[in-house]
Amino acid sequence: MTGEPESTVVDERTGRRMIILAVVVTVAAFLGASWAALSRLHEIRRDSRVIAASALPSIQSLSAARRKLGHIGVMISQLDRVPLVPGALAELRVVTSGLAVDVNAYFAVPTYAGEREDWWAVLACIEELRTVLGDLDASSPVTPSPATQARLAAAVDRADATLLASMDRNADQIEALTAHIESTRASAVRRAVVFNAVGVVLAGLLLAMALRSLRRQIAAERRAQQLLEARATELEAFAGRVAHDLVAPLTPTFLWLERLRASSDPTTRNAAERALRGVGRATELVDALFTFARAPREAHPAASSDLDHVAREVLGNFEELAITSQASLELVSPGPVPLEVHPGIVSSVLGNLVQNAIRYLGDAPVRRVTVRLQQTSGRARVEVADTGPGIATALQERIFDPYFRAAGRDQPLGLGLGLATARRLVEAHGGTIGVWSLGAGATFWFELPLASGQRA
Ligand SMILES: Nc1ncnc2c1ncn2[C@@H]1O[C@H](COP(=O)(O)OP(=O)(O)OP(=O)(O)O)[C@@H](O)[C@H]1O
Ligand SMILES: [Mg+2]
Known part of the structure; x- marks a missing residue:
């Protein structure tokens, strides 16, 4: 045989290519699924950060501010019965100023549309409270007029309503972000599953094709091997026949040369000796060929x-x-x-x-x-x-x-x-x-x- 049959080589090449492709597809599917998961994970992380860094603290801060506002509200609601002693007025002014500082800090980083407006509204209410409280005489107990009490109560109510609305909006935002996180997660899982499924199907197909061409290659090789063995057997049979056919003429040649060796002419005798050695050698070779060809398997x-x-x-x-x-x-x-x-x-x-x-x-x-x-x-x-x-x-x-x-x-x-x-x-x-x-x-x-x- 001078080389492998063309079809065997092609099958082997195809099989190898299919296996490489299957590996590439599997890796691509894995990378695709990872990309789908990672890109969505990024969105999820962003949403969670908004919830953790902004919405939740906002709600906590706003509820703390509302507690301070409630304290002020309680003091104001008692003004018609209890005159405001100078110490209580000073406390009221301090709490109101503290509330302004807190509210300024809470709204310093507005995170959604409308928060800045809330900030302005609450600050306006606090400013109103401070103006009214600033106008009161702090030297002796004082009972503010009903109109003043009404102004103070209205400012506290407006501020409280605005803080409450702001809390509601933060809660709505948390709800929306949580829903978005859930849908993002679900879509990441879907994409990863699709990538993986396509990858598995394609890789499976390619592997099946590879297996088919490799099987064909093995079959072709087996056929070639059988052919080779058949040829070898034929060759041996042929060698056996040739050896057998050569032995027949060698025997009379040997006898004739033996006669010539007995000649009285030294030149003839010498030539016969040499010819006999050649015939002897030929017989040995033919014998070896014959023995090998006939050696039982x-x-x-x-x-x-x-x-x-x-x-x-x-x-x-x-x-x-x-x-x-x-x-x-x-x-x-x-x-x-x-x-x-x-x-x-x-x-x-x-x-x-x-x-x-x-x-x-x-x-x-x-x-x-x-x-x-x-x-x-x-x-x-x-x-x-x-x-x-x-x-x-x-x-x-x-x-x-x-x-x-x-x-x-x-x-x-x-x-x-x-x-x-x-x-x-x-x-x-x-x-x-x-x-x-x-x-x-x-x-x-x-x-x-x-x-x-x-x-x-
Ligand atoms: N004992 C040995 N020491 C060194 N070389 C050896 C020995 N036996 C075999 N060989 C080597 O192995 C080769 C093959 O041996 P093999 O017996 O098959 O063939 P051969 O002796 O050359 O010829 P044939 O046996 O057919 O007359 C020999 O040609 C020789 O080179
Ligand atoms: Mg030998």
Whole structure:
């Protein structure tokens, strides 16, 4: 495959865009709802301030002023019966002046239309009281004339009525502000709910769309994967057929070359030797290809083998190669280890590992390959450790891929199929395979399930 299918890329892009949009919409809805609440909160705060800073104190002040006015009123109402002694007149004048100071202070900051007029009206009444009281003789007890008493009483009544009206207006204002606060609160809640609801619906829609395109993307990827697997299977079948078809002509070629090797002419003999080596190499490659293509993907039921026995056989097979490579082979085994796996499979896996271990020793001064067999909790473990140059960490996973070979100029010839075949065989039988190598030396290992009777 050269790249991802166009539709998959588009779906992924659309899905990602939808998710981003959904997040943006959710944040916008949240901000909108917050804005709606905050802007209304500002109005509510302004109204509450008017109530707390102006209307309520006004009512309290006005009622205090009315109490003073009531005091003056009571004194004036008794004038027809009780003559006004100089001390009482002085008290009356002082209270009236105090009332003027209070009223001036209360009305200093008028908060609504009409309050200033009230102020002027009350001050006019107080001025009238002060004028009348100022005209009275303060040296001896005095009984003001009925006309004077009437003027005083009228001034007190007018002032009281004005203060009362002013209190009523403040109370009305508080009522209106309270109603406004309530309606503002309700409208803030409504706006926030609308913002949130629109946000939730839009975000939900976008997420659903995102989910749809992501699902389509997953389906497309699955289809591509299946296609890939089908192609790989086809390729393997093809490789198997090619390998099979190549083996057929190689056999007679081999026989003819064997005959030529017996020739009395040294040049012919030499050429036959070289050709035979080439044919031998070709046969090896074809064999590896064939083995990989035919390596089963599933375990064969009802097969059994003894790991210890197979390991001894495999090491026996590699004795000659070990001698040629000046390497020693060693087996550490606990004795028989029964497996439910065909001996051919175990032999193929272990053979690949041992062959590699000897093959890739390079020019290591210590040349040893150790095969260790272990039996642990339901599984058999095999380790093949060598004293060669080891394998770089970055390559340790890749060497199990088909046709992968570590690039080394003086690396012996091979197809890069040995480890891929071993992995396929081990995994088909419910096992695992791997390698660890830190600096010098590599240890390849694989584990296979023990025969059912041994798993206790
Ligand atoms: N014991 C080892 N020490 C160092 N490198 C190794 C060892 N075993 C494998 N390798 C590296 O892993 C690569 C893949 O090994 P694999 O057995 O799959 O293929 P191959 O030996 O190259 O060819 P084939 O086994 O098909 O003949 C090798 O080419 C080699 O570079
Ligand atoms: Mg190999």
